Amino acid sequence: MTHTLRAVQTLSDALDRMHSGMKGEMDMNASDLATLRMLTIREHRGQMVSPHDVATHLRISTASTTKLIDRLVASGHLERLPHPSDGRARVVVLTEKSRREFFQHFGVHLGAMREVADRFDDDELGTINAFLDSLTESITTED
Numbered sequence: 196m197t198h199t200l201r202a203v204q205t206l207s208d209a210l211d212r213m214h215s216g217m218k219g220e221m222d223m224n225a226s227d228l229a230t231l232r233m234l235t236i237r238e239h240r241g242q243m244v245s246p247h248d249v250a251t252h253l254r255i256s257t258a259s260t261t262k263l264i265d266r267l268v269a270s271g272h273l274e275r276l277p278h279p280s281d282g283r284a285r286v287v288v289l290t291e292k293s294r295r296e297f298f299q300h301f302g303v304h305l306g307a308m309r310e311v312a313d314r315f316d317d318d319e320l321g322t323i324n325a326f327l328d329s330l331t332e333s334i335t336t337e338d
Contacts, residue, residue, distance in 0.1 A: 230249055244286060246287060
């Protein structure tokens with residue numbers, strides 16, 4: 196078990212380095228990049244994201260969130276849109292520019308990760324997925 200937990204720590208460190216590199220390549224700070232990652236993941240899940248969701252995810256104030264979203268809207272990475280069912284609320288969405296740049300910088304890493312995943316059969320991947328999902332759930336806190 197110790198070997199597995201060390202492997203998780205090593206993976207976490209590699210992901211940190213990858214994200215730091217992307218941050219520099221995309222000329223963004225850590226919160227900007229974390230917001231784009233969050234929106235990318237939630238978009239794939241079909242989930243809408245409000246400014247409040249961004250604040251909660253990053254654990255920053257609403258004032259800081261407003262500045263962050265303003266910055267990403269001004270750079271062409273995000274759009275603010277009316278919520279589809281609540282006319283008073285807003286959602287934030289990725290722009291095509293954002294998707295394109297994010298994939299441009301993440302695509303090489305994604306390809307390498309797919310090559311590794313291809314080495315495992317569906318049953319092995321099911322076990323790995325269950326482990327990673329459980330691990331994620333165990334360290335995720337809701338405010």
